[in-house]
Amino acid sequence: MIVILDSLLITVSVASLLYTIYNILVTRYFFKQQTDENDESFLPPVSILKALKGMEDGLEDNLRSFCQLDYPEYEVIFCVEDEKDPAISVVKKVIAEYKNLPLRLITPCPRLGANPKISNLIYGLKQARHQIIVYNDSEVRVPRNYLRKFVPPLADERVGAVIGFPIYQGAQNWVAGLEALTLNANIFSMLISPYLGNSLDAVIGATVAIRRKVLESCRLFEVAKDHVADDGIIGKTLVQNGYQIKLIKFVIPMIKYREKFREYFLRNLRWSRAIRIMKTKGYFILGSLMGSLYAFLYWVMHPTQRFALGLLLFLTLVRLIQIIYNNKKYVKNIIPWRYLWLVPIRDIFLSPVLWLLGAFGNTVWWRGIKYRIDRRGNMVMMSQ
Secondary structure (H helix, E strand, O other), X not given: OHHHHHHHHHHXXXXXXXXXXXXXXXXXXXXXXXXXXXXXXXXXXXXXXXXXXXXXXXXXXXXXXXXXXXXXXXXXXXXXXXXXXXXXXXXXXXXXXXOOOOEEEEOOOOOOOOOHHHHHHHHHHHHOOOOEEEEEOOOEOOOOOHHHHHOHHHHOOOEEEEEEEEEEEXXXXXXXXXXXXXXXXXXXXXHHHHHHOOOOOOOOOOEEEEEHHHHHHOOHHHHHOOEOOHHHHHHHHHHHOOOEEEEEEEEEEEEOOOOOHHHHHHHHHHHHHHHHHHOHHHHHHHHOOOHHHHHHHHHHHOOOOHHHHHHHHHHHHHHHHXXXXXXXXXXXXXXXXXXXXXXXXXXXXXXXXHHHHHHHOOEEEEOOEEEEEOOOOEEEEEEO
């Protein structure tokens, strides 16, 4: 029995090691080989929809960045559910500062579904004037060429949506630092591998550019308004309707200065349960690729064995190389390296806990509200 367990732990550890190396190579290939052939003549008017709730780190500068874009014609619509939300004062300040731009605030936006973000976006879409829609998260802070990168690929009628790579910046405590290091490394392989394999069927809410007629004909907000995994169900619906999801070589900065561990844990737990619902088989395969955990368990069983220690150290080294390489090569921003030592702790202890809880639970917390999710991924509010 022990021999079988040893063989199993070694096998999954080596498989995870090879998978990490593969992800490093495939990410490098994507950024080296793929070209974003943009049709600079296709720059139609754009409606940017922003669903807001509460105060975010650097919210004012985040919103201001959307008022400084190098693009011929666009509008920004801010959607806030509660007219007493503190974000409204920031929105009004930005609107007053950029009086020459078509900026609008829509509030209140009474809930149309359990998903708070999609509910707000439905109100924004009703008020949008243009045929190209771009929606994004409140943490996003964009460069001036933002729309010039995301809009031109929509000239191809086969493209249903355009997405990029969300990355965290600005970490000032260990929780935000750990999130930045791990997400900024993992997001590339999470998107690139299925994209190159023609199996990408999810969007990324940090930024989605889409034609209005596609959004409305596929009823994307309608199918997502109660769903825990709006990115997943929107992407899946697009693919089912024959559209492609275009992944461009563009990183989307998301500002996160400080975060409490509870918020970090509950958000990652929500993501885990959302992934399990959308990708059940894939979710359990991911559980077999937690190589750091399995190498650690093998070492615990054989603490005096050089091979056991070597396997654990080598797997940890390759994982750290992936994180350092991806962050330095593609994120190209100040990275909180002082928190790098936390990565093995996350991989060995925290990730397995999140995966295990994600595999069996049916409740999630979103912005302080508790929801119950059914087998299809639809949410019902339990408490506020």
